[in-house]
Amino acid sequence: MSLCLLYARSLCPTASCRLSPAASAPPSLPPPPPAPATLRLSPASTSPACALQCSHFQSCSGCTHELNLHRPSVVDDAADFFKSLGVSDFTFDSCKLWGWRCRAKLAVRGSSVDPLIGLYQEGTHSVVDIPNCKAHHPNINAAMELLKQGIKELGIEPHDEDQGTGDLRYVQMAVTTYNTSIPASERYQHGQVQVALVWNSRNENSPNSDKLNALAHFLWRNGGSKCKVPFIHSVWANFQTSTSNVIFGNRWRHLLGDRDFWEHLGGIDVSLAPSSFGQANTRAFNSLLRKLQKYVPYGASVTDLYAGSGVIGLSLAATRKCRSVRCVEINKESKLSFEKTVERLPKYVDSSISWHQADTSVEPTSWLVGSDVIVVDPPRKGLEASLVGALQTLPAWELKTRSSPESFKTKEEKRPWVLRAREASVQVGNDLSEENRHSVPQTLIYISCGWESFKEDCKSLLSSKAWHLEKAHGFNFFPGTQSIEVLAVFKRRENMHIKKKKAGKKKKKSPAKKQKALMHQEVMT
Numbered sequence: 246m247s248l249c250l251l252y253a254r255s256l257c258p259t260a261s262c263r264l265s266p267a268a269s270a271p272p273s274l275p276p277p278p279p280a281p282a283t284l285r286l287s288p289a290s291t292s293p294a295c296a297l298q299c300s301h302f303q304s305c306s307g308c309t310h311e312l313n314l315h316r317p318s319v320v321d322d323a324a325d326f327f328k329s330l331g332v333s334d335f336t337f338d339s340c341k342l343w344g345w346r347c348r349a350k351l352a353v354r355g356s357s358v359d360p361l362i363g364l365y366q367e368g369t370h371s372v373v374d375i376p377n378c379k380a381h382h383p384n385i386n387a388a389m390e391l392l393k394q395g396i397k398e399l400g401i402e403p404h405d406e407d408q409g410t411g412d413l414r415y416v417q418m419a420v421t422t423y424n425t426s427i428p429a430s431e432r433y434q435h436g437q438v439q440v441a442l443v444w445n446s447r448n449e450n451s452p453n454s455d456k457l458n459a460l461a462h463f464l465w466r467n468g469g470s471k472c473k474v475p476f477i478h479s480v481w482a483n484f485q486t487s488t489s490n491v492i493f494g495n496r497w498r499h500l501l502g503d504r505d506f507w508e509h510l511g512g513i514d515v516s517l518a519p520s521s522f523g524q525a526n527t528r529a530f531n532s533l534l535r536k537l538q539k540y541v542p543y544g545a546s547v548t549d550l551y552a553g554s555g556v557i558g559l560s561l562a563a564t565r566k567c568r569s570v571r572c573v574e575i576n577k578e579s580k581l582s583f584e585k586t587v588e589r590l591p592k593y594v595d596s597s598i599s600w601h602q603a604d605t606s607v608e609p610t611s612w613l614v615g616s617d618v619i620v621v622d623p624p625r626k627g628l629e630a631s632l633v634g635a636l637q638t639l640p641a642w643e644l645k646t647r648s649s650p651e652s653f654k655t656k657e658e659k660r661p662w663v664l665r666a667r668e669a670s671v672q673v674g675n676d677l678s679e680e681n682r683h684s685v686p687q688t689l690i691y692i693s694c695g696w697e698s699f700k701e702d703c704k705s706l707l708s709s710k711a712w713h714l715e716k717a718h719g720f721n722f723f724p725g726t727q728s729i730e731v732l733a734v735f736k737r738r739e740n741m742h743i744k745k746k747k748a749g750k751k752k753k754k755s756p757a758k759k760q761k762a763l764m765h766q767e768v769m770t
C-alpha cells in the first residue's frame with residue numbers, strides 16, 4: 246500500500262493550538278479553535294480561527310483544504326443526500342481541528358546528513374519533510390525531530406527506493422493519551438508515542454541490526470520513561486525488504502519501553518498493537534462510539550464486521566450489556582490486541598464474545614444470521630458486493646428459516662476455509678451461536694470513511710426495500726481534507742412476506758398494501 250493510500254483514511258495532519266509539545270522545538274501554534282461541538286448545518290464561514298495555517302500545505306499531499314476546517318464542504322453534500330432519503334436531522338460533529346492525528350505512517354528518505362520524514366508529494370515518490378505538521382499530535386512532531394537527530398548522529402542511511410539501499414524505510418508513530426497517573430484533563434497533551442521503525446532487512450539478525458538497536462536506544466534515552474518529560478512510549482521494529490509499496494513486512498519485534506499500548510475508547514481500555522488497525526483520530530472516534538452505543542438495544546446480539554481488534558464490538562459488550570458479540574476481521578495480527586482488551590473488560594461483562602479471522606465477503610450470510618444488530622466499518626472502498634447482496638436478500642433468508650427451521654440445523658462443517666477460520670478464532674464465555682441461529686438482524690449500523698462508496702452502498706441497500714435509513718451523523722475525523730466519517734443507522738423493513746400471507750384472502754388491496762406486495766416480490770426475486 247502506498248503512503249498516499251495509507252493517508253486515504255485520514256488524509257493529513259496538524260497540531261493543536263491547545264497542546265504544548267513535551268519535547269523539542271514546539272510547532273508554531275494556530276489561534277484557539279472554536280469549542281468542538283455538534284454543529285447546526287449553517288452556511289460555511291471563512292473564519293481564520295478555523296484555518297489550517299500550516300507551512301507545509303502547498304507541498305504536502307496530506308491536507309487538501311486550508312479553510313473552514315470545522316466544516317468541510319462535503320458536509321453539504323451529505324446533508325442533501327440524507328435529506329433526499331428522508332433523514333433531515335443529519336448532524337455533524339466538528340471534533341478537534343488541530344493536533345488530532347494520533348497515528349501517522351511516514352516515509353523516511355533523504356540522507357543521513359539531511360533526512361526527510363513525511364508524506365509523498367501528490368503524484369510522486371518525492372517525500373516532503375513535515376516537521377511542523379498541524380494535524381499531528383505535537384508529540385509525533387517531537388518524536389520525528391528526535392528521530393532525525395538520531396539518524397544524523399548515528400549515520401543511519403534512509404531508504405533509497407531506486408537503489409534498494411538504506412536502512413530505515415518508514416516509521417509509524419502512534420500516540421497513547423491514556424496515562425492514569427496524571428489528571429484526565431492533562432492526558433491528551435502528555436500523549437506518548439509508540440515508534441515502529443520499518444527496517445530494511447529480513448530480521449533482527451541481519452548485518453545492519455546493530456544500527457537498529459543503536460537508534461532504538463537513542464530514542465529511548467532521549468524520550469523514554471527515564472526522561473524528565475517522557476514522550477516516547479516504546480520502540481518497535483518491523484522488518485521489510487520487499488520492493489513493492491507495501492509498508493510493513495510480517496515480522497514485528499518489540500525493542501524497548503512498554504510492550505502494551507492502551508487507549509481508553511468507548512468506555513473501555515483498548516489494547517492496540519502496532520501491527521493492528523488503529524483509528525488516527527482517537528478523540529473523534531470516541532465521540533462516534535458514544536453516539537453509536539445509543540442505537541444498540543440493551544442485551545442485543547451484535548456482529549461487528551471489519552472489526553480490527555474489536556474496539557466497537559467490545560465497547561458495546563460493556564456499555565450495552567450485549568448477550569453476544571461476534572467480531573470478524575481479516576487481519577490475524579488484530580487477534581492479540583482483541584484478547585488483551587477482553588482481559589481488561591469490566592468484571593460485570595458476561596457476554597458471549599468471539600473474534601474470527603475471516604473474509605466477510607466469503608459466504609457473508611453466515612455472519613449476518615444469528616444477530617440482532619450488524620455493525621460494518623469497512624475500508625474506504627466500502628462493502629464487498631457479496632456482502633451488499635447478502636444484506637439485500639436477508640428477508641428471503643428469514644422466510645426460508647422460518648418455513649423449514651430443521652433444514653438450517655448445523656451440519657458437520659467440512660469447508661477448509663471455514664475450518665481454518667474456526668481454528669484462528671477466540672471464544673470467551675458460552676458459545677451462543679446455536680441458540681442465536683434464527684435471529685435475523687433488525688438494525689444495520691454502517692460506519693464509513695469513504696463518502697463516495699458509502700453513497701453507492703446506501704443506495705443499493707435501500708433499493709432492495711429490505712432496509713430503510715433511520716438516522717445519519719457525520720464526524721470530522723480528518724480536518725484539512727474533504728473526508729468525513731459517517732455513522733448511518735438502517736432498520737429492517739417489516740416482514741413483507743408475512744403481511745402478504747395475511748392479506749392473501751383475496752381482499753381488495755389498498756394502494757399501500759399493493760405497494761408492499763410489490764416490494765415483497767422484489768425482495769423475493
Ligand SMILES: C[S@@+](CC[C@H](N)C(=O)[O-])C[C@H]1O[C@@H](n2cnc3c(N)ncnc32)[C@H](O)[C@@H]1O
Nearest residue numbers: 522551552553574575576603604605622623624
Ligand atoms: C476501517 S478499519 C476498521 C477497524 C475497526 N472497526 C476499528 O475501528 O478499529 C477496516 C478493517 O477491515 C479489515 N478488512 C478489510 N477487508 C476485510 C474483509 N474482506 N473481511 C474482513 N475484514 C476486512 C481491515 O483489516 C481493517 O482492520
